[in-house]
Amino acid sequence: MKKYPMGTLGSESRRRLLAGVAGVGALVAFGTGRALAAPLGGSAALGLAEIPDGTLAEQLLYALPGKVPLIKKSFRPPNFETPIQYFRTPITRNDAFFVRWHLAGIPELKAQDYALTVGGESADREVKFTLDQMKKDFKAVEITAVCQCSGNRRGLFQPHVAGVEWGVGAMGNAVWRGVRLRDLLAQAGLKGNALEVVLNGAETPVIDKTPDFVKSLPLDVALDENTIVAYEMNGKPLPHWNGGPARLIVPGWTGTYWTKQFVSAKVVSKPEGNFWMSTAYRVPRDKYKMRHFTSQFGHPNEPITTMVVNSLVTSIQSGQRIARGKPIPVKGIAWDSGAGIDRVEVSTDYGASWHKAKLGKDLGRFSFREFALELPTHDSGAVLVMARATSKSGETQTEQLVFNPAGYHHNVMQRIYVEVV
């Protein structure tokens, strides 16, 4: 039987760990026993830095119509996070899927009134598609893909940065069904100078001067076979709160490009220059391993594009007690931008050695991938459980935060203490 080295912390090693290796999250979680009465949506209990005090005090569970109670970040525009228990399955339920809107003018679009207009100066013509026409005239495709807000885990940044202070649940994984954007674009016809496709949803600002939430994609991504206009989510009509009647699905890319209530696609020959592209959703140039959106390069930054590899342990919390002799169950989900998950490894000796978890069923390279490993316990004492995912392209989670001012791309590995008693 395989033996796992288990770290039992003496006072010296504990001091050393708290002084540096473990970081703020473990310190907060371990220092006061706070994790035993973990606050709603808190991240310290997950072995990560805690979200801001003000966020912890303000947030509450609230059920939007058609949703289970989610962690309320803001009422208007509605921003609601998925509680961790809903990540114990690889597919996220529609009624538990996170909700994120930028602007408060969110129309109630009925399926029969919905239409997507495809055109622009680099298209040969403008074509309008109703939902019925999309379903009748184009081939339907299905893809399982993670939708993750660019700012997922922003609240864990140290130092904290302003914005929607998300914990770990501004994400979800679903089976999306719809038609390929490229099939619709083909009906409009592309001119030789086509560079980007500009995306707009029906969501509008409440005052005229606020920039409308408009995004763009490189042409090759808009034409990718996996980029779809989805009208179904997990076999049901796409919920209003998640962008129904139809939204864009851009597997591997962060949620900002997944335009909700998708009503307009314009093919253009120049880089889209509005606030949401040129100023917001940017990260320092060449700091992260991701697809580069070169027509949008600025100095000294570039747009956030694809997701970084990440994982979430959902089965244990810091401060949890495990009876000596019983295994520590380490289970969770891992994901990346589409290379697929190669392995998830767990360490109990502060990263000196790593043990591969068993991966769950492969639901596709853009999906959450489940993992599980049982760690036997031999001695009583505190055990630090660390977990990291590595993608098939060789990317792995970071030990320390790679900071950026907008709070994107947090993929610091968890450090969870359990007490073997």
Next chain:
Amino acid sequence: MRTRTIGALVGALVFAAAGSVMAQEDKVVLKDAPGKDKTMQCIACHSVDYIPMNASFLNKAGWTAEVNKMINVFGAPIPKTDVEEIATYLTQNYGVGPAK
């Protein structure tokens, strides 16, 4: 026809429900202190839970930058002469460091 009726009904329900979400935000109450009245101008565009959500890590410069961003980038209809009073209120009640 039947589908259409159900669709209309669902539409109406979603609309009514959105109204009830709007009502919830009235339960978010900012701290009573000088400057609160001017700070309440923020509700023109968003619920004020954005403020306690971002407590308590921004200093005076941080809150001032946020208010200016709302005015200059998002076009908030707030007079520039109110920025100092709002930033002071936010720093004193939801921030860190000196407010003056």
